Amino acid sequence: MFHRIGRVVVRHPVWTIVAWIFVAAGIVATAPSLPSNSDQSSFLPKSYESIQAADLQQSAFPSAFTPSAIVLYQRSDGGKLTPDDLKDAARITGELGAKKIDQVQQVVPGPPSKDGRYVLGLVSMDTKNAGQPTQLDAAKTLRSDAKELTKGTQLDAKLGGSAAQGLDQQDSSSRANALTFVGTFAIILITLLIIFRSPILAVLPLVVLIALVFSTANALIADASKLFGLQANSSTSALLIVVLLGVGTDYYLFLMFRYRERLRAGDEPKVAMVNAVGRVGEAIASAAGAVMISFLALLLSTLGFLKQMGPALAITVAVTLLAALTLFPAICSLIPPRALFWPSKAWLKEPSNARFAALGRGVQRRPALFAVVSGVVMIALALGTLGFKATFDLASGSMPKTQESMVVQTEMQNAYSAGAAEPTSVLVTSTGDGRLDTAALPAYERKLSAVQGVADVQPAAISKDGRTANVTVTLKYGSATDQAISAVGDVRDVAHADAPPGTKALVGGMSSIYKDINAAVNHDYRTVFPLAALLIMIILGLLLRSVVAPWYLMASVGLGFGATLGATVLIFQKGQGHSGLMFMLPVIMYLFVVAIGTDYNILMISRLREEAREGRDPREAASRAVRHAGPTVAAAGFILAATFATLMLAGNSLLTEMGFAVSFGIVVAAFVMAMFFTPSLTALIGHAAWWPGHQDRKSTPDVETVDARELEPSAKN
Structure with missing residues (x-):
């Protein structure tokens, strides 16, 4: 099937590119705006007690409210409030209410603090629009108006509460997205320049992914969100950038490494591209399928945040896969190899790959040693999971402590009872x-x-x-x-x-909501994890026609997950003294590490099977697979790990923890599991690894032998 796709694309590259442009333009032009929500209560379905309580409170006490925003007044000099200060605070509170700001239902005076240094203004907003952009706009107006009204007084006014936190999260997310994009772009560009030594090959995937794939994926996500009533979250957009550029570059590398290999083997350029798509297409499609299945498993989550994120990421990977199998081959087949790889001439001859050849020989001679050492390292790191604790403070986790709403939260906790704000x-x-x-x-x-x-x-x-x-x-x-x-x-x-x-x-109340979120996460551990693992095993079984290999491949990925979570606990909880890791981190990490870790396993074992089909015994096949697939896995793993590491530039603990955990997990997946653990185990198990399909039996090499003239658009069939 993938050879046929390659033949069609290579024979009609211009029409393929034109079709992409027209379809992408149509999808983008007709897509609705992407809705957003930062209301944490919307994470939960109505079956949970905290949500039922909120509904009952709203119906029974329509005039009562939990403040959506809080105006915190204090003297500019930090001293105790005087009677005149209290009068000014009451006057400003009344004037804020009289402005009739959209979404603001009432603004009423709140109690002074016990130390006499603070007094509150409590803001009620329409609960139906909690977390929506309209309320974030209202918070922005309130903050500006409150500061304006304090001029001429001895007071300072700061805005906190959930609406203000949503506004500050939005601002932090915009900066995080910009930093993530710039960091990811720079890392991919520099790494591709080093790998290929060609400006065209370095710039090409970035231009294609940003200009066509990202806009198309975003538009399709907006369509799906409108169709199924989903909401976007501020943290999702940064992940979309990383997934698109990271995974897209991985698939591009898989394709171009194989294209270059076929050119070195003597294929005509167009035939080489057909063979590249044919040989690596199944591995790319299977890898993308595993990633999409993992993300779609989030639809079974009870948490709205994860349920919303899953389809968005799956759509992104699906569009990226389509681009890898059609758009990239079409563009590259139009450019002669000498121009495509210019100024480098390394594509003309097979390199010695001395390091990877040596690693392959090591795996061939001592597979048991490599399997045991890599397994022990992962088990040792996995012991750190025993100290895992979860934290539920998404607001402080998703923005710096210096944001105004976080300053208000800290000052209120010190001046009032810590739970007074909520x-x-x-x-x-x-x-x-x-x-x-x-x-x-x-x-x-x-x-x-x-x-x-x-x-x-x-x-x-x-x-x-x-x-x-x-x-x-x-x-x-x-x-x-x-x-x-x-x-x-x-x-x-x-x-x-x-x-x-x-x-x-x-x-x-919020503590009750967090308790229900904790119960929902535990539910997801029992449902999403096993289902994602089962579906990935089915994909592996179909790809390899084996019931043996999927078991140890998933076992290796499970060890990688444990090692990653353990290392994250050791770094952030033990090393940096965090009270816990973000509650959703294990779910996200599991899906990324399992799915993407399976990517590299699929690439390595597909190459191992290919070498075995050419008549090599299991150990020699493992050696050759490490030698030839090792550079691809290493390059792809480095780029993807580095792109996820850019999330650590965002300046908040949520994305810092996520960036470290996923990048570390990818390093383990690429440089421990795929490079050593998987080929070593396959070499040890031997022919039994492929039972009952016997996919390692010698067969005719899967290479097109057509005349290159048949691939010209004007050729007759």
């Missing part, structure tokens, strides 16, 4: 037709106040219909901390067990 709501509602027995509520509140970790319990507010009570519970800890999540679990236990007769209790 209190917990215990909603007690009647299960019958009657009203609540309010006489039972004081005793209920005392039981809640006795829960360890509770700082304060406010008297219950009763809904207009008398059927629901809202008990505001302030925790001693910040809403995203481990202590708060543990404490809200205890609050839930008491709230459920001691609810007055004829009522039921629901516990809401």
